[in-house]
Every structure is written in structure tokens, then in C-alpha cells.
Amino acid sequence: MSEDIGNGDDVGTRTRALVLGAIGVVYGDIGTSPLYTIKQTFGVHGAPPTTTNVLGVLSLVFWSLILVVSVKYAGFIMRADNKGEGGIMALTALAQRSVRSSQRARWWIVVLGLFGAALFFGDGVITPAISVLGAVEGMEVLAPGLAHWVVPLAALIIVGLFAFQNRGTGKVGAVFAPVMILWFLALATLGIWHVAQHPAVLRALSPYYAIEFFAQARWTAFFTLGTVILAITGAEALYADMGHFGQKPIRWSWFGFVLPALVLNYFGQGALLIADPKAAENPLFLMVPPVLLVPMIVLATAAAVIASQAVISGAFSVTREAIQLGFLPRMQVRHTSHEQMGQIYLPWINRMLLVLTLAVVVGFRSSDNLGAAYGIAVVGTMTIDSILVMIVFRRMWNWSRARVALVGILFLFVDLAFLTANADKVEHGGWFPLVLGTVIFTLMATWRRGRELVVREIKHGGLALEPFISSIVAHPPLRVPGTAVFLTANQEGVPHALLHNLKHNKVLHERNVMLTVETVDTPIAENDERVGVEPLGDDFYRVTLRFGFAEDPDVPNMLETVTNCGQPFDMMDTTFFLSRESIVATDRPGMALWRDKLFAFMQRNAIPATAFFQIPGNRLIELGTQVEI
Template sequence: MANAHTEQKGAALLATAVAAIGVVFGDIGTSPLYTMKESFSGSHGMPISETNVLGILSLATWALILVVSIKYVIFIMRANNRGEGGIMAMMALALQSVGENRNLRRVIVTLAIFGAALFYGDGVITPAMSILGAVEGMKVIAPEFERYIVPATIVIVLGLFAMQRSGTAGVGRVFGPIMTIWFLVIGVLGLVEILVAPTILRAVNPWYGVLFFLAHPLISFVALGTVVLAITGAEAVYADMGHFGMKPIRIAWFVWVFPGLLLNYYGQGALLLNDPTAAANPFYLLAPDWARIPLLILATCAAVIASQAVISGAFSVTRQAIQLGFAPRMRVLHTSDETAGQIFVPWVNRFLLIAIILTVIGFQNSTNLAAAYGIAVTGAMLIDTLLALIVAVNLWRWSKPLAILAGFVFISIDLGFFLANAIKIPHGGWYPLVLGALVFLFMTTWRKGRVLIGAKMKAEGLSLAPFISSIAAHPPLRVPGSAVFMTTSLDSVPHALLHNLKHNKVLHDRNVLLTVEVQEIPVVDKGDRLIIEALGNEFYSIKLRFGFAEDPNVPRVLESCEACGLPFDMMDTTFFLSRETLVPTADKGMPLWRDKIFAFMHRNAEPATAYFQIPGNRLIELGTQVDI
């Protein structure tokens, strides 16, 4: 029995690892399509020589080792917030680690929001770059096909986003085996060329990277902007951790993905030394003529899959941002009955689809996009490093020497890549920065707006304790049933309660003030889910707690209150919500233009009925006008 159970667990782990190959490593797995090509034939391409080829290969090798293997797969993946990954999960963990230090909390939140904003910019650039890079193999096969590259790319993008509703699990089952074959094929193609020129393996020695810098101090710095293409997608390793778990991702990387990438890069390097004209597209020219059409088909499939890593990550980051109060409520659909982390966010899906199509039309080819690629990725990587170091020092209690050493190594690498890509800003690097800045603006506007509304509603509200005393002294007419008033503060009287009493002149037999809190952990333990307090005169306060990776199903939790002596009959319970109508004004809160943005986001947020899963026939909304 024990052996059968162990075999079953092993099979499940292997299946998850294969699915992770398809979703998590799609982006970094298609980097061989364009990394060496852009290094030697792109806008900043270098002349082909033994020093240059070995130097670029050495830099790419050690970038994969230090940034992906050590920093992300080993170090940052340790910062899993109860199984969840991504910038928002990291932020929550960092906030827990610093306690009530307001200044440090403000820095952490700002870094995390900007990191999330850059991740969305990457989510637009990556699919466009990967799919264009693959489809451009058409002109290697037949130059006259060049005019079909952009239309074919758009058709493929449309097909990819149409598949998203089936969920990460469904996509992973299809994509995992394809990407497993992909890494095998590109590894074999590289190995064949390595056997022709085995001296290329000298590039494993980091000294060749040093020699490259010594030989070309200025050009080598610029070259870092193309070397970084080899590690784009590394941040998805952490962002998608909640979908598959730490162990399957680590197994997939070290056993299958990393070896396949290295073999292919070294094969391309050997080809370039033997035939410098192959710089036009060394990836496709690794294959014999008869294999290029099948390779084009496989590469296109792999490029489609590459986009999945950032799309899945964008869904996860969005849900976490909503729960933590950095984004308006949106519809979130669960695509798996078994894994809570597998979700689909229709609004984000539409946004990415439109933005990617516009990017493909605007940039036209992967060389133009390479100039825009990298700045968002390296910025997000630098922020990941800073937040992870805060967690390491404050939560894991790393010693100062260890933290300083790790910080020096990782920050130096990230900063070097970021500065090398900053050169690209005038040539297209501005594009992901503009996308990131817009997302940053929307997220900070939403956060600030909600804080201002909460403060204003609290300032204008009545104190709860005297109100209950006055109700006891001068009781209004009571009607049967329970009334649940949703509020953000349990210290003041909800506006919906006051409006109901003022206009209907009645109170229910039992009145419950309910607030929902989102904790800085993915899932709240069952025992900590709710706190009930009797306030007297049949008034109660209930505090519901959810994690940032959970969906707040209010009626289901209220049904569990019976165990605490406060039973609810949902058919005899009415929910009251206050719906604010926002009036932007020039003399309060934020600047008027930001007030208008916030009011627009507020109007288009998903109704609380759907978000808190409250039955529409048990809900009464009462309007309140709020000047902001």
C-alpha cells in the first residue's frame, strides 16, 4: 500500500512538473528564438569573433545560473506566502516582516505597486515578442512570406486568448507535453552542433565573460541589453508558483528546462563560429533544411505557450491586487474545482489582448520589439530582489554579512541589466515604461481614493455606542428577520442603517454590522475566519477575515455562525449596502483629474452583490453622495 501511495504521489508530481514546463517556462523557453540573433545581428549587434561569441555565451550562461537558478528558483521561491507567489504575495510577506514601521511599509507598498505595474507591461511585450520571433521563421524558409508575418501573429494571438477561459489546468495539460518536446528538440539541435565544435563549451568558464568586458568596455555594457533576453520570463517562475507549487517548478527547471536551454545556446554559438552568416537567424539555421518547417510549427506553438506564463501571472496578480485594495472589484472565474489558484479574469484578458495586438501592429517585427523588451523585466526583477531581501533580513533573520553579500551580488546584476536596457528607452524602451506608469497611476489612484472615502464616511458617521443606547431608550418599530449592514468601520453607524431607519422608520429584530477584512496571507485559517461581538439590544458586530488569494463568499461564512450561537436563515436575512455616488471636486482629496479617474473606476467596478456572492434577491442598496 505504501509503495502504491508513493508511486501515485510521484506520478502526480511528475504530471504537475510537466504542466509547469508548459505554463511557467514558456517565456524563458522561447528566448533562444531571438537572444543570439539580437546579440549579433540586431540594432546593437556585434561583429562575430571568438572573443565575442564566447563572451556573450558566458554572460548568458551565468545570467541563467545566478538570476534564474539561484535568485528565483532557490532564493525568491522560498518567499512563498503559504504557497502563493508573485509581487503582491511578496509585498504582503514583506509588510508582515516589518511590523508597524510606517515609513518602511510605505516604501514596500510603493515598490510592490510599481513592480506589479511593470509586470503588466511585460505581459504585453512578452507575447508579442515571442510569437513574432517564432513566426519570423517564415522568411527563413521563404523570403516572400515576410508580408504574412504580422497577420499570422495577430491570428495566433486571438486564438491564444480565446483559450484562456478553459483555465490554466486545461491549458497546462495541452501545453506541458508540447513544451517538453520543445526543450528536447532544441537541446538535441544544439548538441549536434556542439559535437561538431566542442571547444564552444569553454564559455562555461566565467572568465570569458570578463575577457569580453575587458576587450570591449563600452560595447559589452550595451550587449547586456541583449543578454538579458536569455532570462526574460524568470519572474514568471515566482508569479506562477501558486498554480503549481514550489517542488514541481524546481524539478522542471533543473531536470529539463535549464539543460535544454544551455545546449541550444551553445549550439548556436558553435554555429556562429563555423558560419558567421548564420547570425541572421542562428536558431532556425541550426536545423537542416528538411526540419525547418516542422521546427517553425513547433516554435510557433512554443511561442504561444510562452505567452501563457505572463497571462496566468497577470490573472494571479490582479486577484491579489483586488483583495489587497489596489484595484477595483472585477469578475474572477475559477477554472478548476481542485486548485483555487487557477483563475480567469475576463477584464484583464481583454486588456492584454487589445494591447498585444496594437503592439504587434505598431512594432511590426521582433528586432523593433527587442528595443522595447527588457526594461520592464529588469525593473521588476530589481524590485523582486529588494523585497526578497527585506523578507530575508526581517522574517528569516539572515545575518548582516549574508544579507549584504546576497544583496550586493543580486542588486549589482539586476542594476547592470536595468541600466544596459535604459539605453533602449529612446528606441522603444519607453513603451513598457508608459504602460507600467499608467497601471501604477490607476492602482495608486484607486488605493488613495478608497482611503479618502473611508475617512470621509467615518468622519461624517455617528458613533455606534450612543446610537444603540438611544435606540434602547426610544425604540422604533421592529420587523421580523435579520438585517446585515455591510460597513468598513465597526465603530460608527453604517449609512445604510441610518437611511433605512430614516426613510422606512423601522428596524429589524436583529441587526448585524458586518465588515470584511483581507489579511496579508493567502488563506485564513478556519478558526480565525470570524469574530462575533454582541453589542446589546439585538445588535451584533461580525468581522469576517479572508486571505488575499481567497474569494469572499459572505453568505457561506454567515451560515457557519450557528456554531458560535448566532444562527442565520438566509431566506429571512436582508443585506443592506451603501452605494456611493462620487462627485469629483477641485478642493478636496486628490487633484480633480485623479478624482475623475477614481470616479470612473468606481462606477465600473463589479457590484458588491457579485463580488461578495450575495443573492441579488436578498440585497437592498441605499445611495449616498460623497464629494471627493
């Protein structure tokens, strides 16, 4: 009995730890939205802060939190997990798996997934900028003369944030939860204080006031949706971080703590605006008693840094998944923790995000100016999530058409309303995530298509493997001791490296392995699908190693587990051969010439496959080959 109780206590302790961890990591983005949402809605270029408008906006904010975050993400989308993992790349892989019979459908899913991932990178640039700017702008309330220090101080904080990335989130992860819990408690306390002074503001819990707002303000109310969307930025984090914390802890922390704190604070800001419309210039910080303003600015800045950290870490994870799935060139991936596989650092992505984030801070200069850019990036990703999850509901879960249509209409009605309301903001900053997303989408699509063309050319110009082995048997060359492993993407052809070795060195090894590394469309490959071995005769073997898109491919370690390939693998007696392609851009059909040149540039700057697959350099022979595309 005591053992059972102990096990139950252990489970409860772990669940509580996951709930606290979720509060610290998952909700940083949406938790810092009160810094700028109401401020933008009723600011200089926003709606007049009349009582009717305030109640209408509060009703829109509340029901957006309920419909989008609570119903759509927590209620439905989180059920579409890819073996426990979430996020745009995991959802794309899941949707692809559900339509394997249709090549055209798979192509459209890839396009949607790539553009959704591209917009996520835009989120990774804008979130640190708008969160840190929104927090530091509290200095303007403290002392208006400090306004000119906002941009330099925000830039300094952002530089420090990105400089710390190579040390890993583990070193600051321990303080994430306490800081965010304190932040949400501060938001809730301030909200309760102001709501208590004007309890009539709670009428906005009724959707009637949102409808009345639209009936009276019409187009003003509709375009106000373009700033209301800021209240739900970070909603996709519930889904993206599901693999780290699980569905129940994320839902419990949302409904039991985060949602009430946010609603109370938004309604408190509304109560303040009804009492003092001039507070629209920065309602969150004007809620704070003057004696507590400095601690609140410090706490807000800490919360903004945590929100930024979560998005940056997410960008690292999405990049690794995109590399594994063949959408981006191989990059250096460093692990910053010996215990947690998910804590990684990609130097190139970190530098890119730093440069772009600083450019955004210097270029836009305020959270107000960034609001338009942020809204389009967020609602674009949410719309793509809705489309992809409907495909999963219909094709993988076999939901009826009527059920899918009912849920889909609800999701898309809300998403498209937000998207249309942001249309007028394209020229005021909304162009930025669209341009950035288009550039990143072009890079990913070009890399994917370029790799397909390279494999096609290799297959077209190569020799068939099995007749080659038959000729070797008939006319055997000199065989030398040891094992030769030839990395190849063409399982049916003779690797160029093998031909070069035989032509120039006039020898073959005793055992020759044609090795292909594949990435499956699940986060972690199942044990029974990890290794495939096919004997080809005369000590030739075709071996396939499979890894999940959230795994780091360690080829030598995996080969040492292979037992049905003749004798066991001894890395000290194994030599790896790799053909390193040199891409030549031509006007052949396949891609435009400029895309051929772009792909060749990306190929030259990708890290070698051997480094990515963790193959030791002292066991490697690389042979060059030229490929025209």
C-alpha cells in the first residue's frame, strides 16, 4: 500500500512540476500581451476610449481568449499530436502522412507547412522586439524625459539575451516559473484592484457588448480586431510545447491560472480607461501605484526576456526539425544540456535572429509601430494550423464531413476575420513578416527542390547496383581487410565514391555497405523501423538507418547496434566514403537559374553530412563529384 501511495505522490509531484514549468515557458508570449494590446487598441491611432468601445473591446478580447486559445488550441488542435510532439512542422508531417495516396495534396500541405514555419521565424524576430520594447516603455510613465533611452536600452537587453543563448536555457530555466508566476499574480492583483473600483466592467463578459460595439462602430470595430489579435499571440505555444510538458499540465496551467490572470488584468485596464480615458497612452503601467512602478518595470522586462527566450528556443527546435525533414541545409547544432535532448543552440540561426531583431527595434522604435507586423505573423500561422488540423481530422481520424465542416467553419471564420482586419496594416509594418516569410519560404522550397534535382541527376547518371555486384563476382578485384561504408541517397545505384575508389585505388574492402540515412515523419523513430538490412551477395549490403525529425542522427552509434550485417561493426576497422557534390547551375528544366545559383550557394555553406551524422573525420574519405541541375 505504501509503495502505491509513494508512486502516486511521485506522479503528483511530477505533474505539479510540469504545470509550473508550463507557466514559466509556454505562456511567456501570451503572458506579456497585456503590455501592448489595450494600449494599441485605444492608443493614438486606435478607437476612442468611450465606455461602449471599452466594453466592446474587452468582450472581444475575452471571447478571443475563449474561442481561439481555450477551444481551438487547448480543446482541439492539441489532440493532433505527432507521437506526443506538436508545432507547425510536426503538424505538417502528420497531415502529409494522412494523404500519402495523393501527391498533389502532399505538395499543397508542404507549401502550407513551409509558409507557416516561415511565419514562425518572423514571430521569433518580432516577439523579442515588441516584448522588450513594451516593457522598457514603462520608463516613459516613470519619467517622460527617459523616452529617448527606450530604444538603446531595449537593444542592449536583446544583445545580452542572444549572447546568452550558447549557454543554454537550462541555466536560467530554474527562474522562469517563479518569475512568470510572480508576473501573472501581479497582473491579476492589479486587475482585481481596478475592477473592484468599477465592477460594472464585468458586463463585458457577455458577447452582447462585442455585438453592440460592431453595431455602433462598424468599420472601426472591425479593424479593431487587428489589435485584439495581440491578446492571443503565443496561443500556438500551447501546441508547440506539448512535447515538453504534455497536454494535461498545459491545459491545467491555462485554465487554472494563466487565463484568469489575463482576463482580470484586461478588465482592470478597461476599468481604468472608463475612469480615465487619458490612461490609454499606457494603461498597464498607469494601473500601477507610483511607489511600485520601478519594480513593475523590472518584472515586466524579466517577463519579456522569458517570453523572448521561449520563442528563440522554439526557432532552434523548428530549424532542427526542418533540417531533418529536408527543408533546410545542414547547420551546426550544439547541445547545451547533457540531460535534456531538446535544449539546443544553432549559432547561425542565433546570429540571424539577433541581426533581424535589432533591425526591427531600430526600424520600428516602439511597440505601437510593431503591432501591425506582429498581428499578421500570428494570424497567418493560426490560419495555416486550422487548415492542416482539419486535414488530420478528416483523413487520419475519419471524422465525418459535417463534423469537420462545423469545426472548420468556426476556426476559419475567426481566423479570416482577424486576417482581414489586419489587411489595412500591411503598409504600416505588416509587410515585414510577409517579406521575411516569403524569403524564408523561398529558401526552404529551393533547398527541398534542389535536393530532389540532385538525387534525380545522381540516379540518372549512375550504374545499377545489382548488375555491378554481379560483375564484381565474375571479375573480382583485390579485396582488402575492413569495412567500407558508402553514404548514398540512391539505394538502387552504385555510389560514385565506390566507383572512384575502385577506379583509382584498384581495391575493394572485404565488406561493403551502401548506407542511406532517412528521416521519418514522426519525432522519434520506432525501434522496429530504425534499421533495415538487405544482403546483396558477395559481402555487399544495403543498410537503411532511420531517425525521427526531433532526433540527432548518430550514424556510428547506430551502426554498432546492427547485428544482421555479417560481422558486428567495429568503428576502428570501418572507413566511411562520401561523394561531396559540387553543384553547377544550368538552364536545365527544374528550377529557374537564380534558384539553381541560390541552391548551389546554400549547398556550399551547409556543414558536411559527415559532421551532421557525427562521423569521425579520421575514419572518412571524401571524393568530389560534379552535378549539373
